[in-house]
Amino acid sequence: MLKRWKKWGLLVLGVLLGVFWVPFSVLAENGEERVAVYVQVPEDWENPCIWAWDEEGNNAFAAWPGEEMDADRGNEGWYYVWIPSWADHVIVNADEGDVQTGELVLEGRNTWIVVEDGENAELFTDPQTKGDIPEYVEKFVVRVKVDESWKDPCLWAWSAPDGKNVFEEWPGEALALKESGWYEAKVPVWVNSIIVNADDGAVQTEDISIDPADIWVSVGEDGSYDFSYEDPDAEEVPDVTVWVKAPADWESPCLWAWSAPDGTNAFAAWPGEALAEDGSGWLKISVPGWVNSVIVNGSEGSVQTGDLSVDTGKDVWVVVNSAEDASVFYEEPEGAVVAEGMAGETEEPMTAEETQEPGVEETGVSVEQSGSRAPVIILVVVVTAAVIAAAVVAGKKRKG
Helix, strand or coil, rough: CCCHHHHHHHHHHHHHHHHHHHHHHHHHHHCCEEEEEEECCCCCCCCCCEECCCCCEEEEECCCCCCEEEECCCCCCCCEEEECCHHHHEEEEEEECCCCCCCCCCCCCCCEEEEEEECEEECCCCCCCCCCCCCCCCEEEEECCCCCCCCEEEEEEEEECEECCCCCCCCCCEEEECCCCCCCEEEEECCCCCEEECCCCCCCCCCEECCCEEEEEEEEECCCCCEEECCCCCCCCCCCCEEEEHHHHHHCCEEEEEEEECCCCCCCCCCCCEEEECCCEEEEEEEECCCCEEEEEECCCCCCCCEEECCCCCCEEEEEECCCEEEEECCCHHHHHHHHCCCCCCCCCHHHHHHCCCEEEEHEEEHHHCCCCCHHHHHHHHHHHHHHHHCCCCCCCCCC
16 A cells, blocks of 8 residues: 555646646746747737736736737737746737637747737747847836717827937827727827827827826816826725634634636735634634635645635625535535534525636636635645655654
8 A cells, every 4th residue: 555655646646747847847937937928810800919928827917808909010910929938838819808819828938929810820939020029128007088079089109308218100090999988099108198189189188197007098078187096987896704614723824815717816916815803713714795706725825625606795604614525605604504513594595616616618717717726726736745754764753
């Protein structure tokens, strides 16, 4: 039996290292080093974007459809974008994510992609364009709403007082209308002055001094304006409370929470935020009301539940008996129900399997990409290492 565990443990570890060692090395060595991705898309693909992540499910961008690509003026039909070099899995998409390729795997270096259609794309590491690749420049988004009398709005942007312009000539870049109802354009972070104009520059605002941060600008018929660094249309969703009971041997229980399928995380890094003692026997934490997916974990993320789907805007009670056995309630379950493993009459619980969020292939974004995948990989590696160690040291109890 000992030899069998040792043999299987070494085999599994070898497979894991073969699959995951390269991404771990890239993350450690390259940090935020970036690579250029050039893309040629079909003519009817508008506003191409790229979605990027790594083998562990870490996303390069906050939400689907990812980063909008810039047209290369020196190479007609080609678009480019800079992504972190560790993000070696990409999906090219367009039309607000309505059309997309399948998953494409990069080699961590500059890549040229020719997209024939959603099913066919060819990758090259040899340059397919002429001239130098434009350098990486961090950008922020300018969102604009104009009076309906203003036709074909454009943005003019520059740096004051030196007068460095973003665009080659007045009236600047045409603003793209998004589904949100706002027009948008991206400008480099060195921009501190903008003008919104329309009708080929016939009407315009005065110079608007801004900070280099995402901004919303509303323009009246007479050119008067108002702006904010927070979305004025955003609905305020109150925070909700997540109550948890976790196994006693799960040290320092934490909660990881996000929104699926867009992958917006509530916390900065795994394993999330620590759950606080409540004095009532429950652990608790407040999370944004838009959260619809959670993972309860412990022991610095080495043990965890599966992805648990929860209703937005509702307080929720999660009872964890083990990594494979977790139940969700929207009313506090009675003590007897908890003690008996949720076999009660207060509410029919949902098991971890029933609440598992399926992959969302049709949108190009999966729950695994939203940040829950890395902890699972870490858990597998930790368990495998433990199996091998236990097998080598005779007489010690094997950790499963």
